[in-house]
Amino acid sequence: MTKLSPTTSPFTIQPAERMNGLPTQFFATLVRKANEQIAAGHDVINLGQGNPDRPTPPHIVASIQEAAANPLYHKYPPFSGFPFLKQAIAQRYKEDHNVDLDPETEVAILFGGKTGLIEIAQCLLNPGDVCLVPDPGYPDYWSGVALAGAEMAFMPLREENNFLPDYSQLNESDLNRAKLMFINYPNNPTGATAPASFYEETVEFAHKNGVVVASDFAYGAIGFDGQKPVSFLQTPGAKEVGIEFYTLSKTYNMAGWRVGFALGNREVIRLINLMQDHYYCSLFGGIQAAAATALTASQDCVTELRDVYESRRNALYTALASIGWHARPSQGSFFSWLPVPKGHSSQSLADLLLQEAKVVVAPGVGFGTHGEGYVRLGLLSSEERLAEAVQRIGKLNLFG
Numbered sequence: 398m399t400k401l402s403p404t405t406s407p408f409t410i411q412p413a414e415r416m417n418g419l420p421t422q423f424f425a426t427l428v429r430k431a432n433e434q435i436a437a438g439h440d441v442i443n444l445g446q447g448n449p450d451r452p453t454p455p456h457i458v459a460s461i462q463e464a465a466a467n468p469l470y471h472k473y474p475p476f477s478g479f480p481f482l483k484q485a486i487a488q489r490y491k492e493d494h495n496v497d498l499d500p501e502t503e504v505a506i507l508f509g510g511k512t513g514l515i516e517i518a519q520c521l522l523n524p525g526d527v528c529l530v531p532d533p534g535y536p537d538y539w540s541g542v543a544l545a546g547a548e549m550a551f552m553p554l555r556e557e558n559n560f561l562p563d564y565s566q567l568n569e570s571d572l573n574r575a576k577l578m579f580i581n582y583p584n585n586p587t588g589a590t591a592p593a594s595f596y597e598e599t600v601e602f603a604h605k606n607g608v609v610v611a612s613d614f615a616y617g618a619i620g621f622d623g624q625k626p627v628s629f630l631q632t633p634g635a636k637e638v639g640i641e642f643y644t645l646s647k648t649y650n651m652a653g654w655r656v657g658f659a660l661g662n663r664e665v666i667r668l669i670n671l672m673q674d675h676y677y678c679s680l681f682g683g684i685q686a687a688a689a690t691a692l693t694a695s696q697d698c699v700t701e702l703r704d705v706y707e708s709r710r711n712a713l714y715t716a717l718a719s720i721g722w723h724a725r726p727s728q729g730s731f732f733s734w735l736p737v738p739k740g741h742s743s744q745s746l747a748d749l750l751l752q753e754a755k756v757v758v759a760p761g762v763g764f765g766t767h768g769e770g771y772v773r774l775g776l777l778s779s780e781e782r783l784a785e786a787v788q789r790i791g792k793l794n795l796f797g
């Protein structure tokens with residue numbers, strides 16, 4: 398056996414290039430700062446994150462408890478998941494949106510929506526290709542594009558355009574190289590929703606420019622003021638040009654369970670399933686059984702949850718108005734997007750609110766450069782805590 402000489406230089410791990418291209422986790426700093434305040438003994442109200450605060454409905458929990466004892470689920474599940482779960486999501490889309498989906502060819506089961514957002518970029522993009530990404534937008538879109546070694550072109554979401562992208566403003570050279578685009582309504586972070594006409598325009602745009610549409614419908618169950626969010630797949634021709642991502646995380650408070658779906662265009666679904674065949678052997682069967690229960694049982698829990706968020710939203714905006722912080726109420730999702738007062742950046746306001754009011758909000762700049770000038774508040778605390786947060790902020794006299 399050769400003995401290592403004491404002069405041998407230390408073994409170093411060299412990460413692959415793609416690791417260096419990953420975007421920095423902006424919100425990790427936010428979490429650290431909030432934890433410092435909590436560790437110092439302060440009563441911090443955290444409105445900065447997007448983790449549903451309520452438990453999964455009991456009938457879904459009971460379903461996995463029973464399924465856990467079923468030996469069928471102790472074996473490897475089928476590669477692309479159990480057919481009963483694909484049928485359940487297809488049936489839900491039919492009932493909720495009158496969309497027809499073939500469970501075998503137009504549905505892929507995902508480990509949460511996040512996984513699909515990363516996978517689709519790798520399925521479709523080569524280095525040099527462009528992905529159109531909303532700004533502000535959910536940062537996970539950036540991660541998939543980075544892992545694919547592709548580039549991003551940002552589509553500004555402006556308040557004067559109801560936080561919808563204006564396709565006529567996109568630049569020609571980006572459009573020539575664009576192969577994929579993300580859209581997301583009800584929107585994180587702005588709380589905006591999109592009308593059917595926007596999706597019609599999107600299908601036309603996609604056709605004209607040869608761009609695959611990835612509609613992120615994570616908040617598809619949360620629309621306010623009697624407005625049910627529109628699914629991209631309801632649009633004539635949608636399945637020819639794209640897919641939709643859906644997740645159980647928000648609709649049924651199942652964020653920890655990691656269940657999502659990609660739905661729509663057969664070729665894109667085939668590619669996602671193919672990639673997943675190499676990565677995984679589908680989710681634990683017990684989770685798939687409980688997910689099917691969530692989708693096929695009474696949807697009263699979904700209506701109740703939406704009512705809870707709507708009531709919290711109303712309480713929040715009433716409180717905000719009372720301290721002079723005026724904003725357009727969100728139309729869906731569980732986020733509120735509020736303009737920062739004069740003299741502040743989104744980061745300086747977020748820092749001030751944490752230091753002086755012990756309230757965590759997410760600075761808009763973390764969602765992209767067009768997020769500057771806003772902060773995001775989550776409706777993920779009780780009405781009392783939301784009111785208390787606003788009352789503490791009010792004491793700082795920041796609003797005219």
Ligand SMILES: Cc1ncc(COP(=O)(O)O)c(C=O)c1O
Nearest residue numbers: 509510511535585615644646657
């Ligand atoms: C806009 C948006 N898309 C997708 C997701 C991913 O959700 P999940 O991976 O839990 O399905 C989230 C979660 O916060 C989100 O806000």
